[in-house]
Amino acid sequence: MRPGRHGSWRLAGALIWAHFLFLGWQAAGQVNGLLREVYSPITGSLLANLTNHASFPNSPASTNVQSSFEVAQNTADNYGQRMRALLIPPTTGAYVFWIASDDQSALFLSPDESSFNKVLIASCPSAVSYRQWTRFTNQQSGYIRLEAGRRYYIEALHKEGTGSDNLSVRWMLPNGSIEEPIPNSRVRPFGIPATNAPALTAQPVSLTVGEGDTAVLRVVVTNMDEVAYQWYRDGVAQPSLRGASVTIAAAGLGDHNAQFRCVVSNAFGSVTSTVATLSVLADTNPPALLAAANLDERTVQVVFSEPLELTAATNQANYSLGPGVSVAAVRFGDSSRIVLLSVNGLQRDQPYTLTVNNLKDRAAAANLIPVNSQATFTAWVKGIYQEIWTNVPGNTLAFLTNLPAYPANPHAAQFLTNGLSAPINVGESIGQRLRARLIAPLTGNYLFWISANETAALYLGTNDSPAGARLVASLTSAALPGIWEMQGSQKSAAIPLVAGQLYYLEALMKEGVMDDHLAVRWQWPDGLVEEPVSNARLVPYGMSPPLLTNQPADVSATEGGPAVFTVAASNLDPLFYQWQRFSGALFTNIPGALQPGFINSLVRLADQGAQYRCLVSNALAVSTSAVATLEVTVDQTPPTLLQVLNDGLTNLVLTFSEPVDWTTATNPANYMMLGATVVGGRPGPDSRSVTLLTTPMVSGNTVRLFVSNVRDLAATPNVIATMTPYELVVRDFYLRDVGGAAAGSLSPAPGGVDLTATGGDLGGTNDLFAFSQQMRTGDFDVRVRVQKLDQADPWSKAALMARETLDAGSRHASVVATPTLGGVFFQYRSVSNSAAQNLGAFPANYPQTWLRLQRVGNQFNGFASLDGQNWTLLGGTNLSLSASVYLGFAVASRSAGQTVAAEFREFGEAGGGLTAPQPPVVEAPGPSSRRTPIAISEIMYHPLERADGRQLEFVELYNSNPFPEDLSGFRLSGDVEYRFPNGVVLAGGGFLVVARNPDDLQAVYGLTNVIGPYTNNLPN
Helix, strand or coil, rough: CCEEHHHHHHHHCCEECCCCCCCCCCCCCCCCCCCCCCEECCCCCCCHHHHCCCCCCCCCCCCEECCEEEEECCCCEEEEEEEEEECCCCCCCCCCEEEEEECEEEEEEECCCCCCCCCEEEEEECCCCCCCCCCCCCHHHHCCCEECCCCEEEEEEECCCCCCEEEEEEEEEECCCECCCCCCCCCCCCCCCCCCCEEEECCCCCCEEECCCEEECCEEECCCCCCCEEEEEEEEECCCCCCCEECCCCHHHHHEEEEEEEEEEECCCEEEEEEECEEECCCCCCCCCCEEEEEEECCCEEEEEECHHHHHHHHCCCCCCCCCCCEEEEECCCCEEEEEEEEEECCCEEEEEECCCEEEEEECCCCCCCCCCCEEEEECCEEEEEEEECCCCCCHHHHHHHHCCCCCCCCCCEEEEECEEEECCCCCCCCCEEEEECCCCCEEEEEEEEEEEEEEEEEEEECCCCCCCCEEEEECCCCCCCCCCCCCHHEEECEECCCCCCEEEEEEEEEECCEEEEEEEECCCCEEECCCCCCEEEEEECCCCCEECCCCCCCCEEEECCCEEEEECCCCCCCEEEEEECCEEEEEEECCCCCCCCECCCCCCHHHHHHHEEEEEECCEEEEECCCCEEEECCCCCCEEEEEEEECCCEEEEEEEECCCCHCCCCCEEEEEECCCEEEEECCCCHHHEEEEEECCCCCCEEEEEECCCCCCCCCCCCCCCEEEEEEEEECCCCEEEECCCCEEEECCHHHEEEEECCCCCCCCCCCEEEEEEEEEEHHHHHHEEEEEEECCCCCEEEEEEECCCCCCCCCCEEEECCCCCCEEEEEECCCCCEEEEEEEECCCCCEEEEEEEEEEEEEEEEEEECCCCCCEEEECCCCCEEEEEEEEEEEECCCEEEEEEEEEEECCCCCCEECCCCCCCCCCCEECCEEEEEEEEECCCCCCCCCCCCCCCCEEEEEECCCCCCCCEECCCCCCEECCCCCECCCCCCEEEEEHHHHHHHHHHCEEEEECCCCCCCC
């Protein structure tokens, strides 16, 4: 056997187990549990620190028998441990294992009761919380088939450094139940010192297998101590065969009549098994071509009945698809039974016949495939059609299927090409449907499985129509990815299908919160498992070619101005656009014109009568738009000066009403300035703007600029009015949109700015945000008070930032505030385009959230405060940046299309002293019960009567979870009564006010997140 995907055991070829007599092994007085060996003191947190230590494995500092597969938390520091046992499954079937630890750990399992054959099945690469099973993918094994009553060696290694420590192992039984941790009743301690010589309870038995099949011979002993196994083949000891079993993965004719025996020994003696003879029958069956199908327009998948010999199988000369199609390369797919052809010339929807010759199997006397073996297929578009419904409450399928928008009006859709599997973590409170027509490659009985989080159903039709589709598998509660048999309903009964026929297939899934996934696998009549169902078997259902709803219209534009052409389609799935312009005798592609709208940003007189069209495509087809014509009007209007802003104290950014001639626009002689002098100029980021270089200006002063002789780009140029004036106040900060973020807005405010941003984020490998910045040279120590930060997401951000460049992946150091849950922390990126790191934690406390950023040489430090005087150090980093950096305020909403506003105040030099972290003055809002994340964060009861008669009584709610909570149907009850209507969702980390009179509260306080009214009132 060999480790397979996720640590499961996969067998090459047919498997034939050696039969043996099971005589019973349990000795009188046998104890249950695991032997725990502790190695101490050993520093470090890596397993290598344990396994490379001189005391490991023979000299533990202490040992004991542990009652279950778990160790008490926080037992010590700087130690390692090994836990060993013989695991006894209660039933035959597929099991899944998990390991969780602080710090590193690894879980090993043997296919028999010897440690020699153990394989790694799961691991925890770094510290996780107690029983936190799913932080890392490797913490979970794949499916592992175990037999009831047999003994399997299991071992966990764990290394603890300092701080918290824990180690736990759980498993899922074939019936879907989880034992957490693995209990005392399933394990017997392994490794306890021997008290007697080995005794055999099962002998290896002679067996006959076919050439290429797998053979297993095994012995079973009574001992619970570690014994030595040595197998002999034809009387010669085999150094690599020192476990309780011998596996020959692909028996060959050279193994015919081989004789095996095993010597088992310990300090008290040895015992020799009987001799078993292996007989191998020659393979005389030639390989067969089972099926062929295109994966996409350039790849054809070919499936054979058995593994193929490499050289012939990967020779493209042995494959033919007929005239017009060439085979460029050949490689194996997931196994040596599956071949992938890289081809040129496939035509969509056309039938093809694949002809194969000269291939052979792996038998000693190789069998050739029959001459001119053939398989036919049609080169359909392959994939599945995914439809998504958002903001769907609940976690059962009924919440999805009862929606008014279901099934006709999904909120999003896309074409998927990675098999019958949806992308993971699509969103919260979503429902989805996957649809395709399934192509059966062989005639026979198929099995299907579905896995999802949280509930799901799989439907299969009797033909390619959805009419008559019936439920074949389902899931009523969440399963982890790759878990296929947690519930009996996940697996279908045997379903007969006919080769080449198409069958309608539909998978539904409803997700509540947290992770989501959906996948379907199947087993062919010959036993081949595709996990998930391969893309080669799927033709999308429900998609349509691009349906154009708005055609490009003729446009009239003025010379020098823009001309905008647009096209629109009704498809929900992603579409691809390519605008073309008629040139000479044909339409040619316009480079970079790949959006629904195309802008000719600078129309010339020569563009008069130009014709444009757009090709709109998806996986199914290309739709060609109508042709639109451009009419150009001669420009007779001179340019005007729209805006002047200072970028620092020696740059002015000018924006004109139209594109201008840069030769005249960057000439200092064309400008006169009061308050400074223009000494140079350079082109701006677009044709309407230029940057002027000036002598130093003074922040807060008013300067006046006069412009003359600047021309536009008309064929007959127009000139700006002589001595066009512009007056501005020199500002400290200039707004930039970093990383291609949507345009933000900046408004000066006393001691700071008001800054808005739409979408984007700070963190990861690249940033996308609005940045109000200035150049700062040398050391600095500055602070700012964040008075307000809107919440579009629990991780919307406002920051005080120092940045090396304006590139999205630039190195930087920042003090970052979030609306509520994330608090305040220090963030830095030490290597361009690498993941940013976060340090420290401090509560957000608007309007008194103070941020401080300090530079001393290359050391950058971040602080937070509640009063701007007593500062807590969040963290620091050493960055070798140039003397001058971009310093300023950054805002990102972290929610596409949603705008947040941040108010920065009292920016200036930092003062006050550094304090150690102090206990909070008041307790942060949080849940009062484990049953709900919702807390009542404020109550305004019996407020003073107002002259205007307005009622300001309210109850404020807070969601302490980072994800939204659906409040539909919940109640406030007591002195007041209020039932939340359907559709009320409280965002993660968000607040919601329930008012006695919502209109009054909104009018007085300007709040927007107010609902009500409730009945009755809150008395004293």
